[in-house]
Amino acid sequence: MRLLLIGAPGSGKGTQAERLAERFNITHISSGDLLRQHVRDQTSIGQTIKAYVDAGDLVPDSVVLDMLRKPVVAAAESGGYVLDGFPRTVDQAKAAFEVAHPLGVEVQAAVHLDVPDEELIRRLLARGRGSDDSAEVIAHRLQVYREKTIPLLEYYAGREWMFAVDGTRPPGQVHEDIVTRLRKLAAFDIPD
Numbered sequence: 001m002r003l004l005l006i007g008a009p010g011s012g013k014g015t016q017a018e019r020l021a022e023r024f025n026i027t028h029i030s031s032g033d034l035l036r037q038h039v040r041d042q043t044s045i046g047q048t049i050k051a052y053v054d055a056g057d058l059v060p061d062s063v064v065l066d067m068l069r070k071p072v073v074a075a076a077e078s079g080g081y082v083l084d085g086f087p088r089t090v091d092q093a094k095a096a097f098e099v100a101h102p103l104g105v106e107v108q109a110a111v112h113l114d115v116p117d118e119e120l121i122r123r124l125l126a127r128g129r130g131s132d133d134s135a136e137v138i139a140h141r142l143q144v145y146r147e148k149t150i151p152l153l154e155y156y157a158g159r160e161w162m163f164a165v166d167g168t169r170p171p172g173q174v175h176e177d178i179v180t181r182l183r184k185l186a187a188f189d190i191p192d
Helices: 013-024 031-041 044-054 061-077 090-103 117-127 135-149 151-157 171-183
Strands: 002-007 027-030 081-084 109-114 161-166
Touching (some): 002 013, 013 027, 013 081, 027 031, 031 044, 044 061, 109 171, 135 151, 161 171
Parallel strands (some): 027 081
């Protein structure tokens, strides 16, 4: 089982990814966690990432894809993965497919955690992580999400199994909805 979670900041992607990974005994791959781990471990990829971050630049897609290749292949070989945080744009999704498809590790299903902006803002403000979560920064992050990431929904709807769930409900209900929907997909044999 190879899943991708798509959702705005504050939609619950990390929580759902952890629950799905545990439920199906698959690997949770968070691009953000991997980026931070490489920087902490001072790997060659981590040093490249740090140089971009220190300069205030975005880490190029090619570096992120290079970083994700080994964990995605390893996870696919050991039962599957749930990917959280990448791709964030259609161009990234196309590049990821070009790398993953020949290896047979491409995404099989995409799940959109649909949460209205008002709820996202409430959740992000409640996190209270300092300046990163000011109302102005949150509004900008949501605007970037709408412009760059929402087009992924159409891209995946035309390629893989794609469905949306109401992410405003308690995490347990969202999780069970995702599992129920996955059971209906012919690509997966999920026991009750």
